[in-house]
Amino acid sequence: MKSLHKLCISTIFIATFSFSDTFHIATTGSDETGDGSQLNPFATIQHGIDAASDGDLVLVQAGTYVENINYNGKNIVVQGENRETTIIDGNQNGSVVTFTSGEDLTAVLTGFTITNGNQFNGGGIYCNSSSPSITDCIISANVGVEGAGIKCANASSPSITNCIISGNTASGNGGGICSPNSLPVITNCTITGNIASNGAGIFLYFSNPTITNCTISENDAIGDGGENGGGGIHCDSSSPSITDCIISGNTTSYGGGGIYCNNSSSPVIANSTVSGNTASVHGGGIDSYNSCSPTIINSTISENTASWGGGVWTLSSPTITNCTIAGNTATSGGGAIESYSSSSYPIITNCTITGNTAPDGGIRSRDAFPTIANCILWNDSPGEIYVYSGDDPSVTYSDVQGGYEGEGNIDADPLFVNPDNGDYTLQSSSPCIDAGDPESDLDSDGSISDMGAYFYDQSPPPNDDNYSLSFDGVDDYVRILDNETLQFESDFSLSVWYKLSILPENFQIMISKQGTGSPNAYGWMYGFSDGANWYTNVENQSGQSSIAGSSYPNIGSLNYWHNGVFVFEQNNTMTLYLDGELLYSTNVGDISPSNDVIADLLLGVDREVQIFLNAKMDEVSIWNVALTQTQIQSYMSTPPTGSESDLVGYWNFNEGSGTTASDATSNSNDGTIVGATWDEDGAPVEPNSIA
Numbered sequence: 001m002k003s004l005h006k007l008c009i010s011t012i013f014i015a016t017f018s019f020s021d022t023f024h025i026a027t028t029g030s031d032e033t034g035d036g037s038q039l040n041p042f043a044t045i046q047h048g049i050d051a052a053s054d055g056d057l058v059l060v061q062a063g064t065y066v067e068n069i070n071y072n073g074k075n076i077v078v079q080g081e082n083r084e085t086t087i088i089d090g091n092q093n094g095s096v097v098t099f100t101s102g103e104d105l106t107a108v109l110t111g112f113t114i115t116n117g118n119q120f121n122g123g124g125i126y127c128n129s130s131s132p133s134i135t136d137c138i139i140s141a142n143v144g145v146e147g148a149g150i151k152c153a154n155a156s157s158p159s160i161t162n163c164i165i166s167g168n169t170a171s172g173n174g175g176g177i178c179s180p181n182s183l184p185v186i187t188n189c190t191i192t193g194n195i196a197s198n199g200a201g202i203f204l205y206f207s208n209p210t211i212t213n214c215t216i217s218e219n220d221a222i223g224d225g226g227e228n229g230g231g232g233i234h235c236d237s238s239s240p241s242i243t244d245c246i247i248s249g250n251t252t253s254y255g256g257g258g259i260y261c262n263n264s265s266s267p268v269i270a271n272s273t274v275s276g277n278t279a280s281v282h283g284g285g286i287d288s289y290n291s292c293s294p295t296i297i298n299s300t301i302s303e304n305t306a307s308w309g310g311g312v313w314t315l316s317s318p319t320i321t322n323c324t325i326a327g328n329t330a331t332s333g334g335g336a337i338e339s340y341s342s343s344s345y346p347i348i349t350n351c352t353i354t355g356n357t358a359p360d361g362g363i364r365s366r367d368a369f370p371t372i373a374n375c376i377l378w379n380d381s382p383g384e385i386y387v388y389s390g391d392d393p394s395v396t397y398s399d400v401q402g403g404y405e406g407e408g409n410i411d412a413d414p415l416f417v418n419p420d421n422g423d424y425t426l427q428s429s430s431p432c433i434d435a436g437d438p439e440s441d442l443d444s445d446g447s448i449s450d451m452g453a454y455f456y457d458q459s460p461p462p463n464d465d466n467y468s469l470s471f472d473g474v475d476d477y478v479r480i481l482d483n484e485t486l487q488f489e490s491d492f493s494l495s496v497w498y499k500l501s502i503l504p505e506n507f508q509i510m511i512s513k514q515g516t517g518s519p520n521a522y523g524w525m526y527g528f529s530d531g532a533n534w535y536t537n538v539e540n541q542s543g544q545s546s547i548a549g550s551s552y553p554n555i556g557s558l559n560y561w562h563n564g565v566f567v568f569e570q571n572n573t574m575t576l577y578l579d580g581e582l583l584y585s586t587n588v589g590d591i592s593p594s595n596d597v598i599a600d601l602l603l604g605v606d607r608e609v610q611i612f613l614n615a616k617m618d619e620v621s622i623w624n625v626a627l628t629q630t631q632i633q634s635y636m637s638t639p640p641t642g643s644e645s646d647l648v649g650y651w652n653f654n655e656g657s658g659t660t661a662s663d664a665t666s667n668s669n670d671g672t673i674v675g676a677t678w679d680e681d682g683a684p685v686e687p688n689s690i691a
Helices: 002-016 045-051 629-637
Strands: 022-025 057-060 063-066 077-080 086-089 097-099 108-110 113-115 118-121 125-128 133-135 138-140 143-146 150-153 159-161 164-166 169-173 177-180 185-187 190-192 202-205 210-212 215-217 233-236 241-243 246-248 259-262 268-270 273-275 286-288 295-297 300-302 305-308 312-314 319-321 324-326 329-332 337-340 347-349 352-354 363-366 371-373 376-378 385-389 394-396 416-418 423-426 468-472 477-480 492-499 508-514 523-529 533-540 543-553 561-568 573-578 581-587 601-603 614-623 647-651 671-674 677-679
Touching (some): 022 045, 045 057, 045 077, 118 125, 169 177, 492 523, 508 533, 533 573, 543 573, 543 581, 561 629
Parallel strands (some): 022 057, 057 077, 063 086, 097 125, 108 133, 113 138, 125 150, 138 164, 143 169, 150 177, 159 185, 177 202, 185 210, 190 215, 202 233, 210 241, 241 268, 259 286, 273 300, 305 329, 319 347, 352 376, 363 385, 371 394
Antiparallel strands (some): 468 614, 468 677, 477 601, 477 671, 492 561, 492 614, 508 523, 614 647
């Protein structure tokens, strides 16, 4: 497969460029007697370059070529057969490849391993006032002072694509790439295992490159203090665009294990992950130093470590939006964010800050002025916000564990979906939904901003996917086989959306789980009695409790969708809600469900499979807790996801075809549809909407 991949890449270059002449190079060739033809190749790549003119192709067979090549201003393509087996070895004799004569993007280097170079500037590749295309290369084990792998200097704008830059060592700046005063475009590259004093992966000085879809990992910046730093990336007076990147496992002896920003740098870091980096001093993930204004959006900063500011340390004014800052650690100061000095004005919006650890908890402010809005600060140890000195941060419309003074703030479990496994999205019943600043931008579903990094999408399902099941009142039903998750010993709740076109003339059951014959004639049922009346029943060996008959009318108007919820609380009450409003509640005495009843769960029919429902049903959910009225109202407009911890069965009937009603929970309580038909008239997001 690897060989096929290399062949495809070679074919792409041959197809993309129109070549005037092609010169062949092979280790078996000769510079003295060869003419560069396929049958009589040259022996060295440089000889092929010297023979070529703009627009030509130098095609190099697999092998090791011990030489140092210079394009000498020629816009040609030099292409190796396979980057793993076509090797240019610089023999510690200068830069392996040199572009210093104004070459442009049509000067292409592709398909090589570039290794064993040794030069002050650019041990592997040196670009000076030149902008070649470097693609599908391995650049490794080179040595230099600046840019051991690649150096781009003096307005160079090379395109560096699909390359592995690894194991290079710079005694100064930029183990992988060093870019002073240049604009490289770095795409789909892996930059790993490089060493330098500063910017072990990438060092930028007055440069604004574009870095996209790259992995920058396991690089080590070993500078001995001062303003050194940047295990992954060092920005000095530079503002790169960093998008869709993974910056992980990098280390520094000073600041910015992942990214270090200094001297008015303003990088934009978007849709990226900064994780598992280590700084000996501050900013395990990101260090924002003097007069910097980085913008960090839609990114994850996690599991980083430092003495101060495990996730982020700032002496300046970063803007951090829609980010997750989780699981970071600092041995002093703040685990998530450390904001230091009166020149620090960080703006933190719609972020989830959780599970960070430090002596002073999640966020630590020292004479700084953080502004925090629409955020979730939860489960940081030992606390969420610590003010070492100076004014308290401005915190508004945020969920802060333990509480914090400020408009719109709450102190409530945010109900993350699966925080133990790093899933900090919100359950549908989260108190953080629509709890953000009502004056801030709306979420993309048009609702009020949620708190935290992940808004809960309340958009209604597309009409073509919003189905219900129609029961004809003759012989339609759904059978769900008995399962221990559907057996209750105490509290439970049943929720159904239903739509009646005619009033029931007798008992009609929407949900039942009740055995037949002694000793199994126990369980529960929920539906309608004759006329416009309710019927519920819970029965065990001790007796039964019911809501039934003309004393309990109001099942809703015909031809409208309604949400009906039955809530059973052991030794307390059984309660009915219609469209989120309390209808009836009655004492149940000592009645409790019988958890040893051997009975399938039935939808649309009674336990004898004799009395059938004539209605449409949708969004059926069963819970092993007593839902509160607030939760019921929330689930009317925001249906469950299926991942809620107390949800034991959820059938939204959106399959639209087939004979299986799938359970959206992990309990696999799928039902077999008998007769009931799919209907495109699904339950609305809001109640009382007529079809």
